[in-house]
Structure formats: structure tokens, C-alpha cells
Amino acid sequence: MKKIIKQTWILGLVAFVLTSILPSCKKQINMAPENATYDEVFWVDGRNVNKALTGAYSMLRDAFRVDRSYFIFGDLAANNFQPGSDYWNYMDMLQARNFNFNYVPYLEGSLKNWSRFYAIVNQCHLIIENAPNIPDSKYTGGAAQKKRLLGEAKFLRAYVYFYMQRVWGDVILTKETVKDPTNVAPLPRSPESETMNYCLADLQSASALLDNDANKTHANKVSALALLAQVYAWKKDYVNSEKYCDSVINNSPVSLEDLADYRNIWEGNSKESILELSMKFDAVSNEATSGFxxxxxxxxxxxxxxxxxxxxxxxxxxxxxxxxxxxxxxxxxxxxxxxxxxxxxxxxxxxxxxxxxxxxxxxxxxxxxxNLVLIRLADTYLLRAEARVKNGNQTGALQDLNVITARAGSTEVKGLISLNAIADERLREFIGEGSNQFDFIRMEQLPRYFPIYTPERIAKKGYFWPLDMRTLLKQDELLTQNEWWNNN
Known part of the structure; x- marks a missing residue:
């Protein structure tokens, strides 16, 4: 029993992932997968694969909602907002208290524990391992549906790993489901380069498998291309980042909303949106909540x-x-x-x-x-501006930046531009969208905004969140803490 419990940080569930598909999907999956016999019953047709994929999206939505962690990691960590007095236990994570991410009373389970994201990863592992073995004839859409479901699972796996890497730093890279949960060896954290290359491989495969026919609450080809551009930028490979930005901007079905329709972006299914999570209300399958x-x-x-x-x-x-x-x-x-x-x-x-x-x-x-918009076209324009600055194309960077400032009705930018100007524009454009902190890390802007990010703190990656070692170390004796938080 000890060994079964030992790797709950990876599994995020008991025995197999499908037992923990979250409430919005429980009505779709009523069988409890407890052993290999269940696998033989469940992985028999495309209908069940689709249920499993729907569960993965639901798990991602719920993972982001926990304690509003999506906005904490991407916005509060960037000091975009000042929570009120009811949020007394949020105060230490803000600039006024030197971004002390280590002291978050009653929030450790959401901010210092990555288990819920491993549940999504393992759900994707299951789909990717089992969906190809089901005959095309068992999918209502035939081989095309099979490709789409597999492509979406690969996209989601890459998206989640990339997200975790930007929050906590080096992850523990699992590449398959645990075949024997009673015999799981401890695993060390994987180098960032290995995780990013794994994400790139998944996204390349997803872009080949997907088309652009699904609605925007599901991954499409353009979602994979846009995320490829982001991952390459994180790796500082701005040549490839610009290439994939070009593909999104020049060869995809999305376009910027006009200023008059700007608020449509957050109402859902706007022409600018590339990927979003469903959080709209309807009387049948309500995904909305009052607490986010x-x-x-x-x-x-x-x-x-x-x-x-x-x-x-x-x-x-x-x-x-x-x-x-x-x-x-x-x-x-x-x-x-x-x-x-x-x-x-x-x-x-x-x-x-x-x-x-x-x-x-x-x-x-x-x-x-x-709806919660995860990727939209304005991000790709500003990412290409960033890549073009890095690649020495000032003219192109200025053009991209002014596409966004012109839509905003703000003053046209002239002359040479720096990453500072692009970072400031990103804050104005994406405030409250859960991404600014990751932009500041990638663009090396944190010391400019917040002097508490000293050279030592940057070198020790004190912008990543610490792990709850009190909980997680008991489950994996090879797990190590992020360097800055060993003594802070």
C-alpha cells in the first residue's frame, strides 16, 4: 500500500485516471476503472475516447479554478492586482512583501502542489496509448475523428507540461502511464531542455493530426502552431518562434477583433480567440461558477x-x-x-x-x-514583435507592435523599439488573462519592474514557485526544492 500512495503526485488519482474525471464529466462516465479488465471494456470505441478527452479539458478547467490559481500564477505574481483584506493569506505573495511565494497559508495545496496537473498529463497518456489501438471503424467519424482526438490529447499534454514548467520550474517528466502502481520508483526532476523538447515533439505531431474545424474550446491546428511559437520563444529560439508566428498570422482562420467588438473576446468564441476553456452558463451542462x-x-x-x-x-x-x-x-x-x-x-x-x-x-x-481565453491572436502579434527585435528586424517588430496599439486607439510607436516597450504593451493588452508573469520571466523584465528581483534571485530562479516538500518529498525521495526557496 505504501508504494501505491508513494506516487500520487504523478497519478493524481487511484490506479487509473478515469476514476477521477471531474463532476462535469461524471455523468458521461459511470464505470469505475479499477483494473486491466476495465481497460478492455472502456477503450473500445471513439465515443469513450471522446469522453476521456472531455474529462481532460474539464480537469484543466478545474485545476485553474482552484483558489483562482490561474490568476495568481499569471497576474498576482506580476503584481497586477491588489487583493482586498478578505484575502489576508495572499498578501505575502505580492510586491509589498517581496513576492514571498513560500508563505501562502491554506493555499499550499493549490500553489505549491502540482498533483492536479499530473492527473491531466496521465489522462492524456491514457488516450495517446489506447486510442490508436481502436479500429477506425469504431469511431463515428472514422480515421479523421481518431486523428483529431489523438492530436488534441498530444496538444493538451504539451500545454500542461509547458504550463507547469513556467510555474514551478523543472518538472518530473513522465512519458507514459504507470503500468504497475504498486512498484513505482522515485523519479528526479527533468532538465527544462528535455521537457521543452518533449513539448515540441507533441506539438509538431498535434499540428500534423489536427485541422481547424473544431470550435475554439478544443485544440486545433492553429492552437498547436501558436503554442509552438510560445515554446520556442521560451527556449530563446526566436528564429523558429517567428516562423510559427508567421504561420498563425498569415495562414489561419483567426483575425483581430475590431475595437468596437473588443469585449467579445471574453464572451467566448470571438474571431480573435485561438483556444479557450468553456465556462459559460447554460441550464443543461453549466460550466460557469460564481467563485472565479x-x-x-x-x-x-x-x-x-x-x-x-x-x-x-x-x-x-x-x-x-x-x-x-x-x-x-x-x-x-x-x-x-x-x-x-x-x-x-x-x-x-x-x-x-x-x-x-x-x-x-x-x-x-x-x-x-x-469563457477563459488561453491563447489569442494579439498574443501572437506581440510575440512576433518580440522575436523580430531579437532577430534584428526592427521594422517588422514596429509594424507588429503598432497593429496592437492601433487597435487599442493609443499613440503610435515610432523609432527603435525595445523589449521594454513590448512588455509594457503586453501588460496593457493581457492584464487579467493569467500570462503576464510568464511574459516577464521569458523577456527578462522582472528586475525592471521589481528591484527585489536581484541578480542572485534571478540566477537561483526565485521567480518560480516553491514546492510543498512537506507533502511531496514523502512521496518522492528524489524530489528537490527550487534553489531560491531552500533558504528563503
Whole structure:
């Protein structure tokens, strides 16, 4: 029994992943896979493969929602917001307390433990290992559906590993399901280069398997190409990053929203969106919740909302980037569409305002019905601008940057541009979308924004989150802590 428990950080579930498909998918899978006999029953047709894949998307959605960790890792760690007093246990992770990610009382399970993401990885392993063995005739869409499901699973596996790498640093790279959970050897963390190359291989395969016919809550070919551009940029291979940005911008079915329709991006299925997670409300299969996007909103949107105590107002850092601290406020029509005064000199983000009091019998019951956009075309334009600066193409970089500033209704950028200007534009464009901290790490911008990121802290990668060694080390004796957090 000890050995079964030992690797729960990898499995994230008991025996096989399908037992833990989250609530929104339980109605689709009623059998409990407990042994190899179950595998023979489950992996028999495309319908069940699709159920397993739907479960993987659901698991990703729920993993991001836990304690709003998606916004913590990508936005609070970048000091984009100032949580109110109700969030007392969030305070140490902010700039005012030197981004002490090690002290997060009652949040250790969501911020310092990666087990829920390994559950998704293992779910993808299962699909990738079993789907090819099912005859094409057992898929309602034949070989084409089989290719699509396999491509989506490979994309998701790469997406999750890439996400984990950017949050915690070096992961433990598993490449297959655990065949014997009673005999699992301890595993060390894998070098970043190995993980990134594994992601690239999965994404190359996914891009070959996928087309662009699915809706935007499922991975498509363009999703794989856009993520390839991101992974190459993380590896500092800006030549390949620019190449894949070109493919997305020049040869895909997505396009930028006009400024008048800018807010459509977060309502879901916009023409700019490349990949998003379904979090919309409907009476049949509701994926919306009240406890995720609501942190950004005051009582103009949510009745009896105690803002700012119970919410996240924009930080002084963000107000400065948007030019809202001085008297001469620069033009930015985009800003005026997604940032609103919240009283007492505070401002709030209004990208996610789909508040729905859907129950006529309970006036206090609501959800915030917006999709979570993971990748969109504006990101690819600014990533190509970054790559072009690195590749010595100032003219092209300026053109890409001004595509975004022109849409925003802000001042045209002229002359030579630096990564600083692109990083600032990324903050203005993607605030509240869970990505700015990863941009700052990749672009080496953290010391410019926050002097607490000293050369020593950067060298020891003190921008990654620590692991909960008290819990995880007992399960893997080869696991090591991120260097900065050994003594901080």
C-alpha cells in the first residue's frame, strides 16, 4: 500500500485516471476503472475516447479554478492586482512583501502542489496509448475523428507540461502511464531542455493530426502552431518562434477583433480567440461558477459585493502602466473598455462581466458566464514583435507592435523599439488573462519592474514557485526544492 500512495503526485488519482474525471464529466462516465479488465471494456470505441478527452479539458478547467490559481500564477505574481483584506493569506505573495511565494497559508495545496496537473498529463497518456489501438471503424467519424482526438490529447499534454514548467520550474517528466502502481520508483526532476523538447515533439505531431474545424474550446491546428511559437520563444529560439508566428498570422482562420467588438473576446468564441476553456452558463451542462471571475468585480455587477475587501482592485503598478496615476492620461480606448473606476480612487478590471442571476427563486444566486481565453491572436502579434527585435528586424517588430496599439486607439510607436516597450504593451493588452508573469520571466523584465528581483534571485530562479516538500518529498525521495526557496 505504501508504494501505491508513494506516487500520487504523478497519478493524481487511484490506479487509473478515469476514476477521477471531474463532476462535469461524471455523468458521461459511470464505470469505475479499477483494473486491466476495465481497460478492455472502456477503450473500445471513439465515443469513450471522446469522453476521456472531455474529462481532460474539464480537469484543466478545474485545476485553474482552484483558489483562482490561474490568476495568481499569471497576474498576482506580476503584481497586477491588489487583493482586498478578505484575502489576508495572499498578501505575502505580492510586491509589498517581496513576492514571498513560500508563505501562502491554506493555499499550499493549490500553489505549491502540482498533483492536479499530473492527473491531466496521465489522462492524456491514457488516450495517446489506447486510442490508436481502436479500429477506425469504431469511431463515428472514422480515421479523421481518431486523428483529431489523438492530436488534441498530444496538444493538451504539451500545454500542461509547458504550463507547469513556467510555474514551478523543472518538472518530473513522465512519458507514459504507470503500468504497475504498486512498484513505482522515485523519479528526479527533468532538465527544462528535455521537457521543452518533449513539448515540441507533441506539438509538431498535434499540428500534423489536427485541422481547424473544431470550435475554439478544443485544440486545433492553429492552437498547436501558436503554442509552438510560445515554446520556442521560451527556449530563446526566436528564429523558429517567428516562423510559427508567421504561420498563425498569415495562414489561419483567426483575425483581430475590431475595437468596437473588443469585449467579445471574453464572451467566448470571438474571431480573435485561438483556444479557450468553456465556462459559460447554460441550464443543461453549466460550466460557469460564481467563485472565479467575480474577484475582479464590485457591486455595480454583483449585488451586495463588498469591494475592495472581497475583490481584487488594480495595483499601483498597473495604474502606472495604463497612465492612470497622473493628470495627463494618455489615449487608450482599449483601457477605457476593460478598466472601470471602482470608487475611492480604485479601478477594477471589467473583462469578465457576464454576471447571470439565473435562478428566479433565489435572487442571490449567480454565476459569471465568460469563457477563459488561453491563447489569442494579439498574443501572437506581440510575440512576433518580440522575436523580430531579437532577430534584428526592427521594422517588422514596429509594424507588429503598432497593429496592437492601433487597435487599442493609443499613440503610435515610432523609432527603435525595445523589449521594454513590448512588455509594457503586453501588460496593457493581457492584464487579467493569467500570462503576464510568464511574459516577464521569458523577456527578462522582472528586475525592471521589481528591484527585489536581484541578480542572485534571478540566477537561483526565485521567480518560480516553491514546492510543498512537506507533502511531496514523502512521496518522492528524489524530489528537490527550487534553489531560491531552500533558504528563503
Amino acid at each position: 471571475f467575480n474577484a475582479f468585480l464590485n457591486n455595480d455587477y454583483i449585488t451586495n459585493r463588498n469591494f475592495p475587501a472581497s475583490g481584487w482592485a488594480l495595483s499601483q503598478t498597473s495604474l502606472g502602466i495604463f497612465g492612470l496615476l497622473g493628470t495627463n492620461i494618455p489615449p487608450d480606448a482599449r483601457r477605457d473598455m476593460v478598466i472601470e473606476p471602482a470608487g475611492n480612487g480604485l479601478y477594477m478590471l471589467s473583462k469578465y462581466t457576464g454576471v447571470d442571476y439565473y435562478d428566479p427563486n433565489n435572487k442571490n444566486t449567480y454565476v459569471v458566464s465568460n
